Amino acid sequence: MLYFSCDYAEGCHPKVLEALSNTNMVSTPGYGEDEFCKAAKDKIRKYINCPQADIYFLVGGTQTNQVVIDSMLSNYDGVIAAETGHVAAHEAGAIEYSGHKVLTLPHHEGKIHADELSDYLNTFYADENHEHMVNPGMVYISYPTEYGTLYTKTELETISEICGKYSIPLFIDGARLAYGLAAAKDMTMADIAKYSDVFYIGGTKVGALFGEAVVFTKGNTPKHMITQIKQHGALLAKGRLLGVQFDALFTNDLYMEMGRNAVELANAIRADLHAKNYQLFMENPTNQIFVVMENKKLETLKNEVSYGFWEKYDDDHTVIRIATSWATTEAAVNELKKVLLHTN
Amino acid sequence: MLYFSCDYAEGCHPKVLEALSNTNMVSTPGYGEDEFCKAAKDKIRKYINCPQADIYFLVGGTQTNQVVIDSMLSNYDGVIAAETGHVAAHEAGAIEYSGHKVLTLPHHEGKIHADELSDYLNTFYADENHEHMVNPGMVYISYPTEYGTLYTKTELETISEICGKYSIPLFIDGARLAYGLAAAKDMTMADIAKYSDVFYIGGTKVGALFGEAVVFTKGNTPKHMITQIKQHGALLAKGRLLGVQFDALFTNDLYMEMGRNAVELANAIRADLHAKNYQLFMENPTNQIFVVMENKKLETLKNEVSYGFWEKYDDDHTVIRIATSWATTEAAVNELKKVLLHTN
Amino acid sequence: MLYFSCDYAEGCHPKVLEALSNTNMVSTPGYGEDEFCKAAKDKIRKYINCPQADIYFLVGGTQTNQVVIDSMLSNYDGVIAAETGHVAAHEAGAIEYSGHKVLTLPHHEGKIHADELSDYLNTFYADENHEHMVNPGMVYISYPTEYGTLYTKTELETISEICGKYSIPLFIDGARLAYGLAAAKDMTMADIAKYSDVFYIGGTKVGALFGEAVVFTKGNTPKHMITQIKQHGALLAKGRLLGVQFDALFTNDLYMEMGRNAVELANAIRADLHAKNYQLFMENPTNQIFVVMENKKLETLKNEVSYGFWEKYDDDHTVIRIATSWATTEAAVNELKKVLLHTN
């Protein structure tokens, strides 16, 4: 069976495992107050060129979105997101559970449009009844988006400016940040830090066993952040596990190296799909590929390839996701190409 | 100044005030455990032809929606509503505050379409990732809708059947129920009770000082309902005030008589608007009229008539709401007609 | 049947009813943006000698406690209260429902002791693990307390100073404020305003149909307060009903006059109980009297007097509450005295 269903099907990159093994019997204080966390944070601060960055390590993506959004918003605030945004669609109501509405904008290949954001905010404040409505308290986007697409630097800058104009923080979900940056032509992690008020660097999908690094970039950390993390059940006792892993990810450019591996192999698969006239549901430059497949062909494919169900396309077709990752090998991609030869 | 801005601009119908005055110095137990509440509930049960109905009196609409939805849903549930539904748009996030997502469907003049509801539910259960999504745990509609439109009996029956098929309760918000039923050709309050699992009879907008009567129609009252109401800060100490008012509303057909007054006068205004070539934003048969007005004409109008801001139409036009109510008089309507003569 | 079970058994003071009747058909904007509310607020500001006071009218006590506490606290905050405080014991978890822990201190006849409050705060901040604990974010007391007792001016001043030292707001629940102030030797409502950061003036139990006036005394109103009230389901559509009532309460000293009536008659009953050797559960100077009664005597008493169940005393005795109010008459007290003659 070839595994292309997701980018979190294996454990962690061997160098991360090595770091965990090497430090396993070291005794440290709990809850992230250890030297490994400190070192990892220093490396990240340097890498993103943001000396004032305040960094917290959490375990998973939904947890991170919930904690960041709830700790930054007041009771009366909601968060603006694309209708396809992860927080809007695929987190089982974790944001609403914490009391906040997700205010949705239309998506354009997974992205929100700056002008629609601007219109939304203008209309809201022009509405004489807006005190009876949920206050827009944050803008959430992801890089890459749910469909693997990327904001250009200009798009990001414009959204950031709109947020600034309305004094609303911009939160960038970077669950797959390495895959986005590896595919982008003109974007660095320092840019992400510059344009956002808070963002996170995804580890779970990029070579860590688990872990996301939340970065408050503008001296804007919510008060009593440790208490808030604990209150959400999100404070890891052995916090040092996150420090050790992120230290490894940010040593010798490992994080971006893994990003490049996934994107190069995804590009190879995309080229092959095009050559074989497969129908792509949406074009994107990152590690996820969305293919429209006949249902009867899936009956065959599923015996050889583990892929992800994405959504129903029509009665006879389904959109599937093929994802590469840090763990994907050229050999596996070549095997996949062979399978793709006879399933279309 | 002529008041047509809303249907809650005055106190209460004189007969309701008389009932409150007559009973004012009677001593009763608190929290709705009094004889007035008992009598009012009996009258309602009889009126809606639903002997098993379990009835609770609450103070206002948003409170009622919040308490009903939160008490009937489990943690993992959300409520399906039209994107224009009151719970989706104009309750300041009261539903999300209680932990539940409002799952929106497109609106068609304020109504949801049965086939789109059916599609939504089919697609949800067909999605292999649906355990990562908010469970659709209730359908919320209002009668009349936010735009004053009405579901036909067939439409209501079909939605009710879909809910039954998926074992999801149907909740009908009747904040303006009298105005809906007075305008409907073939719908009674007994029908509303029959097709819904829970609904409420609005008093605040129909002649009471305040008050909404929640009716659980199918022996389906949530457990410890009094505790849940109290927990939401919604248990009125002098609950008897609600009983006294609803008793008056359901004596000598007062509730529907007030409904008819508002609808007849709204129809008179509508006829006049049509005759004078005003542009209606949306046609509907109930007590609210939505008119598209030039902004510069509003500058004049607002000195003579208190109307409701509804929404921006374009840069030069605004949608305003003209609402009649139980308190509207023919004299006031005639005055309004005169004003409308020179403002268009 | 003589009614002494509570202070909310009747409707409202005739002067309040008269005000409601006189204004009944006046058309006003909704949600408290009317002239009646404005006038009532002006009167209160003057009465409490606090020109900067920001005032909001809500419907009931639990609702008010929930809205005030939740709007003033951050996620990580809890509220300190006596273990017998209303928010701790008798509000069905309304505070926890809004996400906040009630941090309890021992009670001394219903009151907290300043030194125990001080110890609590000192110990909290000295605990190296306090970031893993709920942050004390407010102190809640009531005047009078749950047992009808009163803080002296010195006690109140000391508690206020401790709150100031720790930058924690002091919230005074005045559900029965008139009964407390009428019984106090040296306390005015202006003192309550001075020592508190926020307090409320109870109307429900003192002659209004319903209504509590929340007063933010230090320019410290939470942001978007109207949105927060709406979000809790606590924004009354016909807000003017609250303005009309509080205007009446603060006209010609009616509020305090009603307070004095209740306290004088309670004192008369207390004197009679002492004279007849009844056992009082707790001495207090306000409108509630707690009497320890043999259960078998209650069997007789309950046929003639409606009293409140307070708590079990032992297997053979029960603590009952006898409450006077604005509505209690001297005639009723004389009748009660007769009954008390033969039930002990």
Place this chain on the structure above:
Amino acid sequence: MLYFSCDYAEGCHPKVLEALSNTNMVSTPGYGEDEFCKAAKDKIRKYINCPQADIYFLVGGTQTNQVVIDSMLSNYDGVIAAETGHVAAHEAGAIEYSGHKVLTLPHHEGKIHADELSDYLNTFYADENHEHMVNPGMVYISYPTEYGTLYTKTELETISEICGKYSIPLFIDGARLAYGLAAAKDMTMADIAKYSDVFYIGGTKVGALFGEAVVFTKGNTPKHMITQIKQHGALLAKGRLLGVQFDALFTNDLYMEMGRNAVELANAIRADLHAKNYQLFMENPTNQIFVVMENKKLETLKNEVSYGFWEKYDDDHTVIRIATSWATTEAAVNELKKVLLHTN
């Protein structure tokens, strides 16, 4: 520096690390739907002699308590716990954050007394106002308790019977279950399963990198449990990491072997402390030792031993915690004994 501050200062037992390493590059489905989780659950079911057990793996203790309590309780329910219980005191309000009050009972060396529990429940239901109070919906205890003490089998059986009588589930927090069972004379994990309705087997503090296994023992799993876990931000993407670890913990009796190591070494330290006349704050048989120390002696001790701050004893003394664990060695204990010689 000798580390005795807690039982989560190191990574994981070498055999757990070996299992993680061996399976690292295996591709599996996410979210716990893998073969490793399945195998681990089978082993646990067999070990606890409970074939119907339904098992979920979560990451940490506070998270587990929050998810279990919130998913089993209804809105109107609170959870009964000792005032010193972890959920009451040291979880930053995580239970209240999810809307539920922690109803506290006095503690007796960390334990609740069955008769006080029974009294609490009797009194609650006898209170005529109990619908205005938080409903007792669950009993939470921990084994061992916050002070390392243990319930006897009789005590546990009695509490279980009381819960059964009131149809309230009994939840046993087993964050340190191995250390409790290793110290108990007559208790097995099968007994824990038998007497509880839900319990968890702690991994974080007993040799896993992280992880707690929640066991629903009576066919009483809350509906849509995966959705509820996700909604709390508690669903681990690489769920297999938990399966792999628990499989290792339940292979060749590793879990209990680690428990015995910690208890034996704790006993050795306790014997030494007694011999050297140290004052123990509380006697208990498990892996945590609470010692009352002069503050000035701590100034010396802290340079050689990392211990845990527990609480202030008086102005001159502090209670410290010395904890052994699966990772503690006899050599370290001997070093500690030397240090203890000169610090008293």
